[in-house]
Every structure is written in C-alpha cells, then in structure tokens.
Amino acid sequence: MSIRHGLLALLSKGPRYGYQLRVEFEASTGATWPLNIGQVYTTLSRMERDGLVAPGGTDDQGRAVYTITEAGRDELGRWFSTPVDQAGRPRDELVIKVAMAVAMGGVDVQAVILAQRMAAMRTLQDLTRAKRAASGEPAERLVLDSLIFKAEAEQRWLDHCEAVLREKRS
Amino acid sequence: MTVVKLRDVTRVHGDVHALKGVSLDVARGELVAVMGPSGSGKSTLLNVAGGLDRPTSGSVTIGDTDVATVKDLSALRRREVGYVFQDLNLIPSLTAAENVMLPRELDGVRTGRARTEALDALTEVGVREVADRFPEELSGGQRQRVAIARALAGERRLLLADEPTGALDTATGDDIMRLLRERCDAGAAVLLVTHEPRYAAWADRVVYLRDGEIADAAAVRLESAR
The missing domain is CATH 1.10.10.10 (Winged helix-like DNA-binding domain superfamily/Winged helix DNA-binding domain)
Structure with missing residues (x-):
C-alpha cells in the first residue's frame, strides 16, 4: 500500500x-x-x-x-x-494451507474449509457493520466495499473448493 | 421474544432427507441468514419455518402457535408470515398499492383499511410515491421494495426472504439489505436465504447448512451486539 x-x-x-x-x-x-x-x-x-x-x-x-x-x-x-x-502480492497462506491439506491426505479438509468460512463470514459481518455506521462519503464507502469484495472472493473460492472436492469424492 | 422456533426438525421428500434434525430460533429484531450449497436444505428450511410445509418430525412454533396443532396453515401464514421471493410475484395488472393490499383483502380486511395499511407499508420502505404505478413502470429496486411492503403489511412480524436481492446490482442489493435490516431493528424477525456472502453479512447470525444439517453458525461478536 x-x-x-x-x-x-x-x-x-x-x-x-x-x-x-x-x-x-x-x-x-x-x-x-x-x-x-x-x-x-x-x-x-x-x-x-x-x-x-x-x-x-x-x-x-x-x-x-x-x-x-x-x-x-x-x-x-x-x-x-x-x-x-x-504479481507482487505475497504468497497466500490460506491457499497453501488448503492445498497441503488436500495433498497430504488424513486431514479433514472440509473442517479446514468450514473454519475458514466462518472466520471470513465474521470479518464480512464486521465490515458490513462498519459500512452501516460509515459517514456515506463515497471514498470511505468504496474502501470498505473493496474489503467486502475481497472477503467475498475468499468465500467464493471456498465454495469452489468444496464443490470440487465433493465431485472428487463421488 | 422468539418469533419462530424449530426443534429437531426433519423433512423427508420420498427417500431424500432434506432436513436432518435442525433446531433454530429467530427472535424479534433479529436477522438470521441461512447459507449453504444448493441441495443443502435451505429452501426446505424456509418453507418449514414459514408454514408452507410441515416437518416430517420435530416441531415448528410460529408466534405462540405449534404448527402441528393448526389445520388451516394458510390462515396462520397470512396472519403471521410475510414472504419475499426472488421472482417477486407482483401482479402486472395491479398497481403497487393494490399488490400490497391483495393478501390483506383476501384475509377479509376491508378495502379502505387495506389501502391505508398498504400506503403505510409503502411509506415504511420508502416508495410511497409509486403507489399508483404498475410493476412494469418500476425499477428493479422499487419492485423489490413493493414486494417487501406486501410482505410487511398488517401485523406480520416474521419475514421470510429467499434470495431477495436476486438479479439486482450490488448497490441496489445493499439498499434492499439495509431496508430489511431497518425492518428488523423496528421489531420484525427476518429469516433470509442467500448464496451471497455479502448479503448474509448483514445478519446478526449466519447459519451454514450442509446436507440438511447446521454445520456451523457465525454470530456477530458480543461486544457489537445490540
């Protein structure tokens, strides 16, 4: 930044x-x-x-x-x-964690994903409360929206992980 | 005060176990969001909670009434429960006000009173000025507000919403969530099904369903709870 x-x-x-x-x-x-x-x-x-x-x-x-x-x-x-x-972004610990959980076997990947999902949801809830309390200035709103979109992208990726793994199992 | 209470609810369709023992309370002033992959039982949960469907086992209490003791579910629904669906079901040949009045009139409320209630409900959701326009003359956001007004008209204090932000753009979707939130803060209980995390995040509690069971729930942290 x-x-x-x-x-x-x-x-x-x-x-x-x-x-x-x-x-x-x-x-x-x-x-x-x-x-x-x-x-x-x-x-x-x-x-x-x-x-x-x-x-x-x-x-x-x-x-x-x-x-x-x-x-x-x-x-x-x-x-x-x-x-x-x-390209300058640092390595993403979550992606590495999920990849390792899948690759290793013997790890409850669903539990890893669910725990992350609930944490991400709490972050989203906090951001949404901040947005409700915000002044309504467009710059401030757009910054909060950016963080909301990022948290949302993480949720979507977790949905995708679950769907792919479910397909693999069946 | 609990508005709807589910205890160990199961619902079996044929040999599909759509719900496998779900317990959930929604209180006055509370917004609860239900998330989960398709087929996880979200819509079944909503239908059972709103008296559109009966549980196979377990109990559902709406207000003070155990649904199992009720013969005429539709009367209970009209009195207690409002619905907002993704496809809004507004009737194209009726004005916004008439759409809001219709369920009340079906319930035996006189036209004059139904109209007064409808205008109050439209005012509450911020679209009083479109009362005499037809659905096709309204924007997507306005139509959604009319549908919410219809769900809230009268004394109903339980609102069930199935993907109410449907095809709206994110800014309009945010407006709709702000509105549902305000209705909650004014005393309604709202149970919302959505697959969009950004809208679920407006809730006090987010329940995650998987294979007909509650996998986990995220509540707003205690220090920020109202």
Whole structure:
C-alpha cells in the first residue's frame, strides 16, 4: 500500500503539515489503514530527499508545512496512470494451507474449509457493520466495499473448493 | 421474544432427507441468514419455518402457535408470515398499492383499511410515491421494495426472504439489505436465504447448512451486539 502516493495526492490539493496529512489520509480511506505519525514524517523526509516534496515554511501557527514539487506531480500522475501490479502480492497462506491439506491426505479438509468460512463470514459481518455506521462519503464507502469484495472472493473460492472436492469424492 | 422456533426438525421428500434434525430460533429484531450449497436444505428450511410445509418430525412454533396443532396453515401464514421471493410475484395488472393490499383483502380486511395499511407499508420502505404505478413502470429496486411492503403489511412480524436481492446490482442489493435490516431493528424477525456472502453479512447470525444439517453458525461478536 502506497503511503507515499497517498500523501502526494493530498499535497496536490495544497500545502499541508504532518498531522493534517495523517487525519486526511485516514478520513479518505475510512480509517481502514491507520497511519502513525512517525510513518508520515519518515515518508515525507524520504520524499524530500527524492525531490518529490519540499518544505514550505510554517503556517500561521508555526507548524512546518510541505508542498508538492513538479517532480512530485509527475510521480503522482504516473501512479494514477499505471495499473497496480498483481504479481507482487505475497504468497497466500490460506491457499497453501488448503492445498497441503488436500495433498497430504488424513486431514479433514472440509473442517479446514468450514473454519475458514466462518472466520471470513465474521470479518464480512464486521465490515458490513462498519459500512452501516460509515459517514456515506463515497471514498470511505468504496474502501470498505473493496474489503467486502475481497472477503467475498475468499468465500467464493471456498465454495469452489468444496464443490470440487465433493465431485472428487463421488 | 422468539418469533419462530424449530426443534429437531426433519423433512423427508420420498427417500431424500432434506432436513436432518435442525433446531433454530429467530427472535424479534433479529436477522438470521441461512447459507449453504444448493441441495443443502435451505429452501426446505424456509418453507418449514414459514408454514408452507410441515416437518416430517420435530416441531415448528410460529408466534405462540405449534404448527402441528393448526389445520388451516394458510390462515396462520397470512396472519403471521410475510414472504419475499426472488421472482417477486407482483401482479402486472395491479398497481403497487393494490399488490400490497391483495393478501390483506383476501384475509377479509376491508378495502379502505387495506389501502391505508398498504400506503403505510409503502411509506415504511420508502416508495410511497409509486403507489399508483404498475410493476412494469418500476425499477428493479422499487419492485423489490413493493414486494417487501406486501410482505410487511398488517401485523406480520416474521419475514421470510429467499434470495431477495436476486438479479439486482450490488448497490441496489445493499439498499434492499439495509431496508430489511431497518425492518428488523423496528421489531420484525427476518429469516433470509442467500448464496451471497455479502448479503448474509448483514445478519446478526449466519447459519451454514450442509446436507440438511447446521454445520456451523457465525454470530456477530458480543461486544457489537445490540
């Protein structure tokens, strides 16, 4: 997840100070990925080193603000226009676990699948409650929907595992 | 307060054991979702819980009434139970309001009162303005709301829904679930059959059926329960 590009996107709307960036980042992603303030400052100083942002003096209350540079705007444009690489995802423990359970024999695969299914359902229930309680801001809603769709995809895959294994048995 | 109670219910069709000893309670204000692969007994469970079908053994209690003691199941159903199906069964030649009124009129309620109830129910589900339009003039989401209004009109507080989000897109499906959830929070008991995890997740409890038995149930964590 790119904190760097998220912060650049916020800075493209105007100069901001660190704490403000953290609050706005969390607001626009529905507080789904909490940021700590240390991450914000570490990221800002790396981006300053890379010439993507520049210190912009202090605001009227003496807080150090950052501005986006021309190179920063180019980088942000590149980010928005490039699809996210799907191959960079880490190995999926669930897939490995189910594959191993099937390959080994002697493991109750149905029980493995059911336990996962119930856990995934509880996650979905929590996400749905968060969505019901959400403010209705489209950005926040879409972030929660993304997590809901992912949890749903896992359920579908588990359905598929059960169906394939049932066919195998009969 | 329990609205529907199933105890060790079995249902045998010929030599097929559709349900093999299911126990389940749905209380006022509770939304329970039933999931499971096709052939797992979901629809049989719904039919038995709503008095559309009688169990082979075990007991079903709707409100205060043990279904086994009832001769005329259809009267009990009309009084206590509302249904929402995937194919909505709205009658094309009747307006939205008339569709909602129909089951009440069949039950002997006078036209004037049935219309008042129908308009109240349509208001509750947010489509009062389409009362005098015909089904074909409504969007899919509006039709589904009318079907839910029909299921809720009168005093019925048990709502059975079989894939009520049917062919709706996910945003409209979410609206329908939000509506069912609100009806629950207002005191209805809802038993929902769905194969869509995203809709099941609106429930307080999700029951997973496999081969006619409850394999497991996921409840909302206690600290977040109402």
